Structures are given as structure tokens and as C-alpha cells.
Amino acid sequence: MRYxxxxxxxxxxxxxxxxxxxxxxxxxxxxxxxxxxxIPALTRFIQDEPEGRPPFAPxxxxxxxxxxxxxxxxxxxLAPRHGLVPRAxxxxxxxxxxxxxxxxxxxxxxxxxxxxxxxFYYEDQKPESLRRAAxxxxxxxxxxxxxxxxxxxxxxxxxxxxxxxxxxxLSLFQMVAGLRYAFPRAMERLAPRHPRSAxxxxxxxxxxxxxxxxxxxRRIAFNQHGIFRHYPELDP
Amino acid sequence: MRYxxxxxxxxxxxxxxxxxxxxxxxxxxxxxxxxxxxIPALTRFIQDEPEGRPPFAPxxxxxxxxxxxxxxxxxxxLAPRHGLVPRAxxxxxxxxxxxxxxxxxxxxxxxxxxxxxxxFYYEDQKPESLRRAAxxxxxxxxxxxxxxxxxxxxxxxxxxxxxxxxxxxLSLFQMVAGLRYAFPRAMERLAPRHPRSAxxxxxxxxxxxxxxxxxxxRRIAFNQHGIFRHYPELDP
Numbered sequence: 161m162r163y164x165x166x167x168x169x170x171x172x173x174x175x176x177x178x179x180x181x182x183x184x185x186x187x188x189x190x191x192x193x194x195x196x197x198x199i200p201a202l203t204r205f206i207q208d209e210p211e212g213r214p215p216f217a218p219x220x221x222x223x224x225x226x227x228x229x230x231x232x233x234x235x236x237x238l239a240p241r242h243g244l245v246p247r248a249x250x251x252x253x254x255x256x257x258x259x260x261x262x263x264x265x266x267x268x269x270x271x272x273x274x275x276x277x278x279x280f281y282y283e284d285q286k287p288e289s290l291r292r293a294a295x296x297x298x299x300x301x302x303x304x305x306x307x308x309x310x311x312x313x314x315x316x317x318x319x320x321x322x323x324x325x326x327x328x329x330l331s332l333f334q335m336v337a338g339l340r341y342a343f344p345r346a347m348e349r350l351a352p353r354h355p356r357s358a359x360x361x362x363x364x365x366x367x368x369x370x371x372x373x374x375x376x377x378r379r380i381a382f383n384q385h386g387i388f389r390h391y392p393e394l395d396p
Numbered sequence: 397m398r399y400x401x402x403x404x405x406x407x408x409x410x411x412x413x414x415x416x417x418x419x420x421x422x423x424x425x426x427x428x429x430x431x432x433x434x435i436p437a438l439t440r441f442i443q444d445e446p447e448g449r450p451p452f453a454p455x456x457x458x459x460x461x462x463x464x465x466x467x468x469x470x471x472x473x474l475a476p477r478h479g480l481v482p483r484a485x486x487x488x489x490x491x492x493x494x495x496x497x498x499x500x501x502x503x504x505x506x507x508x509x510x511x512x513x514x515x516f517y518y519e520d521q522k523p524e525s526l527r528r529a530a531x532x533x534x535x536x537x538x539x540x541x542x543x544x545x546x547x548x549x550x551x552x553x554x555x556x557x558x559x560x561x562x563x564x565x566l567s568l569f570q571m572v573a574g575l576r577y578a579f580p581r582a583m584e585r586l587a588p589r590h591p592r593s594a595x596x597x598x599x600x601x602x603x604x605x606x607x608x609x610x611x612x613x614r615r616i617a618f619n620q621h622g623i624f625r626h627y628p629e630l631d632p
Contacts, residue, residue: 213490216497216543230496254449260466261452288524307452
């Protein structure tokens with residue numbers, strides 16, 4: 161089955177967590193909105209809601225007749241079909257829990273640059289962004305990083321499930337990569353305390369399929385329109 | 397099996413979505429942090445992380461040896477065990493998708509009052525709150541409400557799955573109830589356009605076990621420490 165992924169074509173955003181899983185799985189998929197006439201195909205789903213169960217927002221994945229939205233929900237569905245999570249229920253529940261924790265972390269990282277809402281331009285809310293970014297770097301970032309570092313320390317083996325690789329490792333890789341782009345100085349300062357997350361990042365990046373993906377034009381570069389944005393004044 | 401729910405004892409918050417499901421199911425559970433010495437029992441999990449797979453934050457549910465965190469993840473696990481979701485996989489994926497959409501909506505409702513981050517007092521970020529709340533009421537609230545109203549219109553039958561009641565109905569009830577508390581004027585203005593969500597709210601409230609729960613001291617009243625807070629100036 162050829163999957164159809166629907167997500168904004170010019171950013172990594174939430175869709176990137178799904179792209180990484182599809183790439184690692186070697187799945188047959190098309191990134192619909194990046195094709196000619198792809199954006200109308202995406203917006204048709206959202207605006208006209210032609211399907212019986214319309215998604216509220218991208219990303220969503222079409223798998224045969226099924227249309228699945230919400231990043232963590234897509235991964236929950238995809239992972240067991242492609243060997244990206246163990247069979248045992250307890251492990252699946254735990255991986256999904258970590259993915260949802262990463263989703264919360266992502267919202268907090270995102271909200272540093274438009275804390276008053278995405279409808280406003282960054283330039284119109286700079287004082288608020290400065291305040292929130294300072295709080296994020298000083299309190300929230302170390303809290304989330306520390307949590308995942310402790311998990312890696314506990315499990316040994318290098319992955320979040322110890323010696324078993326899973327999709328949550330891809331997601332943690334993406335968080336570290338994105339945060340290094342957006343907050344290079346804060347991440348540099350915190351680096352000595354999080355050697356295991358850094359090692360996981362490098363191990364993911366060097367996996368055969370992921371390395372090929374990262375070197376390909378399919379990997380959109382981080383940019384100032386995505387969830388992770390670099391504003392030097394927010395990362396003093 | 398007696399479940400143990402761990403959540404802050406003085407607010408509805410995210411834990412309320414789990415409480416509603418447990419109550420509707422007639423499940424045997426204790427709300428640990430509301431018992432004597434319950435709060436230390438909760439914080440021990442978060443601070444000492446004694447378990448193999450520590451949650452990042454409440455709510456979490458202890459079910460035998462399993463400790464499950466993340467509201468939507470808890471409901472995903474609980475619902476099929478208590479008849480709160482159909483057996484068919486497609487229905488479960490769809491209900492989880494709606495629950496995660498509600499979780500996003502909840503974050504946006506929450507962030508109207510402390511948009512710069514929960515670590516600051518509302519009084520210190522009033523201008524930001526005014527701006528964000530105006531955007532929420534004018535754009536985001538109608539967008540989310542409209543989405544769920546269209547789903548109910550499409551499905552007929554009165555529930556999000558048509559004639560089949562599910563836990564997502566409990567969660568939509570909770571959103572309507574909370575938003576009416578926090579934004580009574582905005583919700584009043586929008587009411588004519590959302591008769592089905594209002595009808596769903598009333599039908600849920602009159603279900604035998606939910607009605608008994610809402611009338612009991614187990615239901616914590618909405619208050620100014622929870623996710624839904626009423627500031628008259630944010631709801632002009």
C-alpha cells in the first residue's frame with residue numbers, strides 16, 4: 161500500500177515526525193503537498209471536509225480508506241506495522257506516552273516565538289517572546305531534557321527502550337536537532353549534562369535510511385517558518 | 397482491579413477527563429491525591445521516579461503494575477476495557493484522534509490566561525492575556541466548536557459516533573462545561589450556531605452515573621486555579 165502523507169510542504173513541523181518514521185521504515189509513501197497541485201489537495205480535506213471523518217488539521221495520513229490525523233495517533237498506528245515498536249502492549253503504551261510528552265515539549269518550544277498566538281507576527285510580540293523564551297530556556301528545556309536523559313541512563317543500551325530501537329527514538333532525535341537549530345547557545349550550555357541524548361541523536365542520524373533521508377532533498381531544511389525558529393535575541 | 401488515579405486534588409484540570417471516564421464506567425478507583433497523605437504519594441512518583449517508567453507529569457493511572465500517563469493515552473487504554481469505545485480499530489483510531497484534537501483545544505483555552513507560561517502570575521501578564529483571549533474567542537473557539545458541531549451534524553444520532561456513545565462524548569461535554577465557565581459571554585453568543593454540542597452536553601450531564609457524579613463531592617467545582625478560569629475582562 162502506498163501511503164499519502166498530507167502536510168505543509170515548506171516546513172518540517174509536526175509532519176517531520178511522521179516523515180522520519182516512514183523513511184526509517186522504508187515505506188512506500190508520497191508527500192502529497194510537495195507535488196504539483198498538492199496544496200489544493202491538502203486544503204480540500206480541511207476546508208471541504210469531503211470525507212466521513214475529516215481531520216481538524218495536518219498532518220494526516222491516508223492509508224487506503226483510512227484517514228488518520230494527529231501526529232502521535234499516526235505514529236501509534238504506523239509503528240507496529242513497520243517494526244518500529246515492540247509487540248508487547250506495555251511497551252506500546254509507554255512509547256505513545258513518551259511521544260505525547262514530546263508533543264507537549266514541542267508546543268512549549270513553538271510557543272516561545274509566538275506566545276500570543278500564531279495569527280500574530282513575531283515582530284508584534286517580541287517582548288512576550290523574550291520573556292517566554294527566557295523561561296523556556298531556564299526552566300522547561302532543562303526539565304524535559306533531564307527527563308529523557310534519566311530515561312536513557314536507566315534503560316542503558318542507548319535507546320529509550322534499552323537495546324530496542326523504536327519510533328520514539330526518532331522523535332527524540334528530531335527534538336534535539338530542532339532545539340539545536342532554535343536555541344544553539346542554550347543547548348550548548350546544557351550539553352555536558354545530556355551526553356546520552358546527544359549520542360542518541362548521532363546514532364539516529366547515522367542509521368542507513370535516516371542518513372540517506374537527511375542527505376536527500378526530501379529533508380526540508382530548518383527555516384524561520386517552522387516550529388523551531390532561530391531568533392538570536394531569544395537565545396542569548 | 398482497583399485503579400489509582402494520581403492528579404492534583406483541588407482542580408478538575410486534565411485529570412477530569414479521566415475521572416469522567418472512570419465514573420461513567422462505574423470503575424473501582426481511588427483519587428489518590430485527595431486522600432490524606434495523597435499529595436506526597438503523587439509527588440514521589442514525579443520527583444523520585446521510583447518506578448521503571450516514570451511519568452513526566454500528572455495525570456497518571458496505576459492499573460496493577462502498569463503506570464500510564466498522558467490523558468489521551470490513559471483514555472485510549474481504559475475505554476476498550478469498559479465499553480467506552482467500539483471494538484473496531486477504525487473507530488478507536490478516530491476517537492483517539494478526536495481526543496487529541498480536544499487536548500489541543502484545551503491547551504489553547506488554557507493559554508489565554510497565562511500566555512507567557514504558567515510560572516508567571518496572571519496579574520503580571522494581563523495585556524498579553526487580553527490579546528490572546530480576544531484571538532481565542534474570535535477565531536479559535538468558533539473554529540473548534542464549528543468542527544465538532546459539523547461532526548455531530550454529519551453523524552446524526554447525537555453522539556460523536558452517531559448512535560454509539562463513547563468517551564469522546566464525555567470529553568466534549570467537559571470542554572463545553574469548562575468553556576461556559578471561563579467564557580460565558582462568548583459561549584452565549586456562539587450558542588445559536590452550536591445546538592448539537594449543547595444538546596450533547598445536556599445528554600451527558602443527565603446520564604445516570606454522570607449525574608450522580610456531578611452532584612457528588614467527588615466533582616471538584618470549576619475554580620480560578622484550574623485550566624478553565626473566569627476573568628470577566630477576558631470575556632467582554
